[in-house]
Amino acid sequence: MARIVYGVSGEGFGHSSRARVVLEHLTKNGHEVKVVTYDRGVRHLGDDFDIFETEGLHIESVNNRVAPIKTLLSNLARLPDGHKKLQQLKKDVFKGFRPHVIITDFEPMCAYLAHHYDLPLITIDNQHRLRYMHYDYPNHLKGDRQLTVHIIRAMVPKPDVSLVTTFYFGKVENQRTFLFAPLLRSQVLDLKPVRKGHILVYLTSGFESFVDMLSDLPDEQFIVYGQGDHSTKANLAFKAPSKKGFLKDLASCKAVMATAGFTLITESLHLKKPYLALPMTGQFEQAINAVFLEKLGCGVNMERIDKAGIQGFLRRLPELEAEAAKIPDFNNQPLLHKIDTLLANKAQKARWFHQNRKQMSTPPEKVV
Numbered sequence: 001m002a003r004i005v006y007g008v009s010g011e012g013f014g015h016s017s018r019a020r021v022v023l024e025h026l027t028k029n030g031h032e033v034k035v036v037t038y039d040r041g042v043r044h045l046g047d048d049f050d051i052f053e054t055e056g057l058h059i060e061s062v063n064n065r066v067a068p069i070k071t072l073l074s075n076l077a078r079l080p081d082g083h084k085k086l087q088q089l090k091k092d093v094f095k096g097f098r099p100h101v102i103i104t105d106f107e108p109m110c111a112y113l114a115h116h117y118d119l120p121l122i123t124i125d126n127q128h129r130l131r132y133m134h135y136d137y138p139n140h141l142k143g144d145r146q147l148t149v150h151i152i153r154a155m156v157p158k159p160d161v162s163l164v165t166t167f168y169f170g171k172v173e174n175q176r177t178f179l180f181a182p183l184l185r186s187q188v189l190d191l192k193p194v195r196k197g198h199i200l201v202y203l204t205s206g207f208e209s210f211v212d213m214l215s216d217l218p219d220e221q222f223i224v225y226g227q228g229d230h231s232t233k234a235n236l237a238f239k240a241p242s243k244k245g246f247l248k249d250l251a252s253c254k255a256v257m258a259t260a261g262f263t264l265i266t267e268s269l270h271l272k273k274p275y276l277a278l279p280m281t282g283q284f285e286q287a288i289n290a291v292f293l294e295k296l297g298c299g300v301n302m303e304r305i306d307k308a309g310i311q312g313f314l315r316r317l318p319e320l321e322a323e324a325a326k327i328p329d330f331n332n333q334p335l336l337h338k339i340d341t342l343l344a345n346k347a348q349k350a351r352w353f354h355q356n357r358k359q360m361s362t363p364p365e366k367v368v
Helices: 014-028 040-045 068-076 079-097 108-116 139-155 208-214 243-252 262-270 284-296 307-315 317-324 333-355
Strands: 003-008 032-037 051-053 101-105 121-125 161-165 177-180 198-202 221-225 236-239 255-258 275-277 299-301
Touching: 003 014, 003 079, 003 108, 014 032, 014 040, 014 101, 014 121, 014 262, 014 333, 032 040, 032 079, 040 051, 051 079, 079 108, 101 108, 101 333, 108 121, 108 139, 121 333, 139 284, 161 333, 177 333, 198 243, 208 221, 208 307, 221 243, 236 243, 255 262, 255 307, 255 317, 262 275, 262 284, 275 284, 284 299, 299 307, 299 317, 307 317
Parallel strands: 003 032, 003 101, 032 051, 101 121, 121 161, 161 177, 198 221, 198 255, 221 236, 255 275, 275 299
Antiparallel strands: none
16 A cells, blocks of 8 residues: 555536546545645635645636736745745655655645655646647647646656546657546546436626626526626526536536536536637637637637527527547546555555656657
């Protein structure tokens, strides 16, 4: 068995959702795990796992657009507490717990301390497909892609092994990156999809302009999350956050209209639901998620939001639903099996990757 420090980004729900699948597997198999996380990660994982609460980065948005100045000021305000937490993390977790290996789901403190203490570092996330996987993208996203790759490198500079979850597959750039289907939490795997008449809508706060367009489509019924609980207004039913209620509405909807976050897209694909993607402006990962979704033929990338585009999506629902039905079912086991291999005998295979990282950085087709 291995002693593991598992860093989990607390930004959004997707990181802690994926980490829960792995953490349940690790603890079931007898590994000792310390989880380092913050914000939503603490709320979603704190009752079930051994948590060290740290400080972390946050993205601020206004009307489905990243707000750079607001994001910068918000994170600068956290720097003093972040430094204190870093010192405590070094003392209590890395020196006190003495881990064999570090896993991070896009949490940077653990990644940097792995290098500081010369420990193997494994990433489990969807971000590293943007750095280590070949894919085509629109030319107008070139600058955003370069910036995103720099940010990923800064957050997690030198992973020894990258286990990447993705719903769109390309060639990898090195021998230490492995692509897997998205990890799905048990609550989603247990869902039985049906097709009722409503469309599920999930938006970031302050995105009233899109909601106004939906109210002009009286023949459709929309269940809206993320805009507050305003009860029912004509063809719009606003609902407050609810894990069970949201999943029930997702499983029974005929389509999804939402921001282009990785987790909701993958859960919708698993349930074979057509998806209208509304990528957040200034978020390259959401932009490329929407591009990938459209390449699969079961969704629409709506970069410019207008009523005509929404109506076009609705007309195409039969075609999009037929393509969604062709998506292979996702399976958690291949990634979990890879983790087992890396962690066996006190993370012997992970240590091997750590010692041979430079050689394993060679592209697969160049191996002699």
